[in-house]
Amino acid sequence: MGELAALFAPGRVAVVGATDREGSVGRAIMENLLADYDGEVVPVNPKRETVFDRPCVASVADADADLAVVVVPPSVAVDVVREAGEAGVEAVVVITAGFGETGSDGAAREDELTSVAAEHDLNLVGPNSLGVLSTRRGMNATFGPENARPGNLSFMSQSGAFITAVLDWANDQGIGFKDVVSLGNKAVLDEADFVREWGADPETDVIIGYLEGIEDGRAFIDTAREVTQDTPVVLVKSGRTEAGAQAASSHTGTLAGSEQAYEAGLDQAGVLRADSVQGLFDAARVLESQPMPDSGDVAVITNAGGPGVMSTDAVGDSRLAMASFTEETLDTFSETLPAEGNIYNPVDIVGDADNERFRQALDVALADDNVGCALVLSCPTAVLDYEGLARDTVELQREHDKPVAACFMGGERVDAAAEVLGDAGIPNYFDPARAIEGLDALVRFKEISTREYDAPTEFDVDREAAEAVLARAVERDDPRLGVEAMDLLDAYGIPTPQGGIATDPTDALELAEEIDGDVVMKIVSPDILHKSDIGGVKVGVPNEEVYDAYEDLVTRARNYQPDAEILGVQVQEIVDLNAGVETIVGMNRDPQFGPLVMFGLGGIFVEVLEDTTFRVAPVSGEEAREMTGEIDAAPLLRGARGRDPVDVAAVAETIERLSQLVTDFPAILELDINPLVATPDGAQAIDVRLTVDTDAMERDSQETTLVDTEPDQ
Incomplete structure (x- = not known):
């Protein structure tokens, strides 16, 4: 483990606020820890001598713990964390709510909590957290109703309720985890910290998460970029609507809501973004268990024409492509498949196909150098043994070492086959589109893991000149700058047409005479954004008309908005x-x-x-x-x-x-x-x-x- 070893693999856990009172959070955490944790659990409660027959200590300072789980009222939680820090505790999970999520008083309390953690260099999760669990030592320090199966997915979530639902579902699906963290309010540790920790953890194959927001976008990008060179990160990010966008006056501000920022930021970070919980785990399962493909060229082997067409449509919506078979492969299919079948991709081996025909077709397809991955797509028939087909699929996937997804469609008759596939790390999907999305995640991650990130260019610029332009907004006590700030662009080497700002007709004429040919003239006012709408722009003005054009533009602006601040008129060379x-x-x-x-x-x-x-x-x-x-x-x-x-x-x-x-x-x-x-x-x-x-x-x-x-x- 890395810097957070005390959080995920502590030898001794103190539960501050431990109790055996029915219906209490303190009881639930104690029960969960005592069920499977192979370390020592120390209940902390000054009002009790024992909890679940274990001797209580009066203070966290007496617990000699690596990890403290805090389940006391918010009014005393900060003091408990301070005591933990002073006692040398390395990690703290604050289950208690009543902090930043509750208003100004709670926010002040959370600020104090953050300061205490910084003072004592505490790795703190929460507050307002469901807790943490890790299958490394069987530790379930949450008040959720389910523990996790062991596995190699590490999972973080801003929603504790989402964790409880996922664990219940995942246990039913046979999906296991290494570490699970309820982030809570993220007063200290946030998503970037856990991405960094799990990225360095050889036991975590895939990092997944549910996020409602990211605290420090730039830090997250820098961290995830490094991690995703080796470890996939898949996230569901809620809040896609424009309701979260900032109110803005510029074109960019109008178009750039929070969703655009997250979309750009997560892409630059190398994160795979899932559209749904189902998509999150579909991607995670295939990334966890299947090898990276040499290409995104997929072969579809099916006994059903309709689902085969559905899979082809799904490929068209992905980064994958339908593989073009070699002549040798096509010849083999022609010799071995029924005449009414289809030797081209998707390969239709016809509805009466038995296990041997399926096996033979899949073997031929995976042996083709033009095939990077494959989908085995089948519908139940009387002549097909699903469990046998699953064993053949597992054997051929291992033999050819190419990623394979399965889509064994059906109900109960699929269960045994799905278990065989799952034990071998081959995900089975009912929907062909989901199977293709799973393979697509492999291709996307391969692209991400092989990206080369160039450092931004540092241009030679005139920062002092730029600062002087920006200072004009301070001098005028107006945050808006328009064409009067063209010098800002010049200072950073961004080409602009020849010209300048005139404050009277004579200045305008002098500027025009320095420009070869007719000029463009525009009113300059921070109060008039769309100049052309009010006739505030004149194009093709010859020198002899510049003087009158200046006065006409100012008059039009005054008539349109008498109280508008007029800074002058821009005189500029014409750009075609x-x-x-x-x-x-x-x-x-x-x-x-x-x-x-x-x-x-x-x-x-x-x-x-x-x-x-x-x-x-x-x-x-x-x-x-x-x-x-x-x-x-x-x-x-x-x-x-x-x-x-x-x-x-x-x-x-x-x-x-x-x-x-x-x-x-x-x-x-x-x-x-x-x-x-x-x-x-x-x-x-x-x-x-x-x-x-x-x-x-x-x-x-x-x-x-x-x-x-x-x-x-």
């Missing part, structure tokens, strides 16, 4: 939008994952088409290039319908540079570059708007000033 593709690059700061970078089809259609993709920053060069190929409009970038391909490398570099910008400045809450016009010759940011946390900027400025003025030591 028809010569390229309008894209958008943006960022929204997620509470858990931090800066969430977006790329997609831009211009006026961004929120209509919602053709976007996301990554958690910092974004590497490889990830940025992947983003440019993930949107539906990607063919436009590659040169669809006779158009010249755009400079995708320039677009990807812009994504990287924006990623660095928003990572460097946590005070940037939202940012849109829209449009970023991608052409064959590069990419240019035409417009920008962002929201700044002015309080954070002011604090950072004060801290910097303080550091700069401190005398040398």
Whole structure:
């Protein structure tokens, strides 16, 4: 075991609040521990001499325990944890509720609990936890009604009730576990800690979990990326709806809800995300027991045409592909299968197939070098012995060492066969689609385990210039910045058209005269977001009309919104939008994952088409290039319908540079570059708007000033 050995394999467990009173949590935990645990259980209760005939001690300090399970009222729980820390206890599970989940008083109590744990370097689970169990030593330190079967899955859950239901179901299904943790409020130990612990544990084959949220998204990504090079992590994450999304004013903020952050973050972490509890265990069972495939090319051997077609449809919805057999395999099938059968994939060996025909067909398919994995799909007939077919399937899977899933359809007659398959680590599914999803999980994990993660590029940028631009929001006491912040992009090497902000007609004319040709003029106001809607944009203005155009734009803005703050008029060189593709690059700061970078089809259609993709920053060069190929409009970038391909490398570099910008400045809450016009010759940011946390900027400025003025030591 690793750092959490005292939690999962303690030699001595103290139950603080132990009792034998009927219906109490303290009694349930004592009973569960005394049932199978091979270590010593010490009841702690100053009001009792014995509990279940075991001598009580008055304090956890007297228990000499490795692990303390705390089941006392919240008003005294913090003191008990402090005593445990002072006594040298290494791990604590706080079952007690009444902390952060109950309001401000509970939150304050939880903060104190966290501080005490930090002071004494305690590995603390909870509070508000069902408990922990581990089959390593038969330890069930929960108040659930079921213990776990031994196995090699380690399972964490934010819902204690979910654990009790899963254990009841898993025992019926013959599924076993190594460790199970009810995370509770995650005051100290969270999901990243357990992923790290189990990833280093040779006895844990697959890590699974049910999560409602992730405390520190960036830390979780970094931890899981390393772990998933060797150990699969499969999670169900609840809360997919937009109700959890932040209210936001930018395009990116509107489109980037919490679900997008989790989807991007979990993918970058290498986590397999299941859509359901059934999917969670379907994936876990095949990952736990089957070898990695050489390819995702699957052979389907079946005695039923209809289910065979169903499996083919399921393959089309997955990363798998129907294997193309070699000529040698096709010749063998032609010689051995009935004429009315189908020698191509899916291989239909016909409804009258006996065990020998099934065995022979599966053997031929698995021997084909073009086959990476196989599905044995059967419906019951009078001439087919399911249990015998199961034994043949197990034997051939071991002989060829390729992953196999089984779909023996039926009721009671499947039970004995399913037991034979299960004992050999071959999962059996009633639904062909579930079997394909199981094999798909193997292929997805192989891709994850062979990923190479590049470090983000560190570009040479002008941070001081960028900070000066952001400081304008503090000076104006307005968190919104628009095109007046184009210098921010220049500071980070993001190309922008030639131009600037004029504060009077004369300035506008001087700027226009520095630009070759006619210009674009736009009103600059943080209060007017959609400038074109009010006639706040003029395109193709010659020099002789610039003066009057300036005054006309300001007048229109005043008439539209008399109280709008007018910062001036932007004068900019004309960029031919028809010569390229309008894209958008943006960022929204997620509470858990931090800066969430977006790329997609831009211009006026961004929120209509919602053709976007996301990554958690910092974004590497490889990830940025992947983003440019993930949107539906990607063919436009590659040169669809006779158009010249755009400079995708320039677009990807812009994504990287924006990623660095928003990572460097946590005070940037939202940012849109829209449009970023991608052409064959590069990419240019035409417009920008962002929201700044002015309080954070002011604090950072004060801290910097303080550091700069401190005398040398």
